[in-house]
Amino acid sequence: MIRLMRQRRLPAAFKCYCNFHKLDSITANNLYFRMVIHVHSDSAFRRYQKEMRENRGLWPLYRGFFLDINMFKVSKERAAELVKDSYSLLADPSASSDKSTICTDGLADEDANLMIKLKFLTYKLRTFLIRNGMSTLFKESPGNYKSYYLRQMKIWGTSAGKQRELSKMLDEWAVYIRTKCGKKPLSSSIYLSEAEPFLERYAKRSRENQVLVGSAGNLVMAEEFRAIVEGGMDEEGDLDREEELPSSYDAVARDSVPKAEGLIVFFPGIPGCAKSALCKEILSNPGGLGDDRPVYSLMGDLIKGRYWQKIADERRKKPYAITLADKNAPNEEVWKQIEDMCLKTRASAVPVVPDSEGTDSNPFSLDALAVFIFRVIQRVNHPGSLDKSSPNAGYVLLMFYNLYEGKNRREFESELLERFGALIKMPLLKSDRPESGDMRTTLA
Structure with a gap:
């Protein structure tokens, strides 16, 4: 995935951070990092999808995609085995020794059994309804916060059913975070440290909740959370169908519409x-x-x-x-x-x-x-x-x-x-x- 994105010059950044969720497991010989793939333009998703249709071994690209990376030391013999297995998988994804998790079409298989572990929060939910609403929630009132997120969903054209589901979850979030933080506002720079565990717990209650919040750390169906899906919709299904664009399409042309x-x-x-x-x-x-x-x-x-x-x-x-x-x-x-x-x-x-x-x-x-x-x-x-x-x-x-x-x-x-x-x-x-x-x- 990363090699292809760099070769095709897709507008994206690859940033690595220390994984603070693994602090208790970090040793001199066992390090944990998180790589965030930040896609700068929606055109990258469309171009990447075209590559996926030609190369079934590619992972699907998500909005908010990141990888947990574990670097560890092993013996030379074990290292040689791991390298050999990696080369075999790259050459033929179906050759994996774990037939239960990777099917004959490789990592991008559409089979319902394909599960990818993503700690991924839906962008709209995380940014607009939680982070951007914190000021209203703490400085005004839960009632004003509810008015804020309902107006936001109305602007997006969110369906009545989805509004009811999100309202139930956001009302719980408001009670939870105000009870925990009191009158002291939660900084937007650290809000995910509270929002992510809350959403993870909420998602575990039901399959419907899991789909609603975009998995938040659980095992999820890959096809459910693709940023740009086959029908041309976004991951939440709230945007209009988009036309397929040629690979030569660039940012200048996009900005002219x-x-x-x-x-x-x-x-x-x-x-x-x-x-x-x-x-x-x-x-x-x-x-x-x-x-x-x-x-x-x-x-x-x-x-x-x-x-x-x-x-x-x-x-x-x-x-x-x-x-x-x-x-x-x-x-x-x-x-x-x-x-x-x-x-x-x-x-x-x-x-x-x-x-x-x-x-x-x-x-x-x-x-x-x-x-x-x-x-x-x-x-x-x-x-x-x-x-x-x-x-x-x-x-x-x-x-x-x-x-x-x-x-x-x-x-x-x-x-x-x-x-x-x-x-x-x-x-x-x-x-x-x-x-x-x-x-x-x-x-x-």
């Missing part, structure tokens, strides 16, 4: 962070963002009245458009409004933030603040009058800076990722930059 959802690009930043310059650059680019969706920008300094309400009104008029929200979005109240817009207009949102190491209590460093102030006092004729002619520009930026107080950089990024599932960082300062001569002189 109209998208079914809108997009909100917004900026949790500070004046001077270059958001207006970026929006202007995007609008001036003949290709926009690389697809056929209309792109428009609303500059906060030119909008009279409630800016985010204006954005919501425009989103309802143009739900499939790309909205560039050219205004600083510094607080959770604004983020919540953006989340609501996404749910109501079937859109995704992407926060764009200036990259910075931050401080112990602020996601932006003082160096970054100095750059923003410097940029502002160089401006002339700014629509919001925040420029070199402003008598209190520095004070205004300091007020914006303090709006972010209370979160370090890791917490800031984690919350944005938890809410929106993506984050774009704009380069700002080199991490290895030398101190200026004036600063060294002053400190001396």
Whole structure:
């Protein structure tokens, strides 16, 4: 599988991590790793399926696929036997000594007895209904969390029966995690350490539960969890049938087709962070963002009245458009409004933030603040009058800076990722930059 994906240059990454679930079993001669195969584009699944039809010895490729790898030391004689067996299997999969688990068509056999051990959570369930809903569950209430996941399923077009099944499970998850964590929110960076065992226990109760959550560690039928199945559906059966595409199909061609959802690009930043310059650059680019969706920008300094309400009104008029929200979005109240817009207009949102190491209590460093102030006092004729002619520009930026107080950089990024599932960082300062001569002189 890996050799073919690399040879065909399929858009994917292969990342290895220490398997912390096996810490008690790790010794100097017995190591455990987990390799995650992260597929970057759906086109890879279609191209891989074509290869599978021509090579029955390939494993099926799943969304969220990973392998548990055990590296251990044995005697030279035993090592030679293992290598010989491996070569035999690669040359002829049906030659395996274990006829009960690998049939004559090899590892990709469609036989119902083929079982593959996958610790695999369905992507939509794990990311959108559990991780992205944690903020609502902990900061608001279980009732609001239920409203959140029901709206999400409605957007996907999930069937009534599937909604009932998922609601039962998610209500149990909400009670379980709030009872265990109390009022302390569970970080999105470690949520799987709680969600995975819960889903594994839930899956063991019945065959229906196992299918619902995507196995979560149990032995499962390979054909039930293929990311792109023969009928052109995704693993949950909620997406429309897709047309077969030629192998020459590439990412550029894919991005040229109209998208079914809108997009909100917004900026949790500070004046001077270059958001207006970026929006202007995007609008001036003949290709926009690389697809056929209309792109428009609303500059906060030119909008009279409630800016985010204006954005919501425009989103309802143009739900499939790309909205560039050219205004600083510094607080959770604004983020919540953006989340609501996404749910109501079937859109995704992407926060764009200036990259910075931050401080112990602020996601932006003082160096970054100095750059923003410097940029502002160089401006002339700014629509919001925040420029070199402003008598209190520095004070205004300091007020914006303090709006972010209370979160370090890791917490800031984690919350944005938890809410929106993506984050774009704009380069700002080199991490290895030398101190200026004036600063060294002053400190001396």
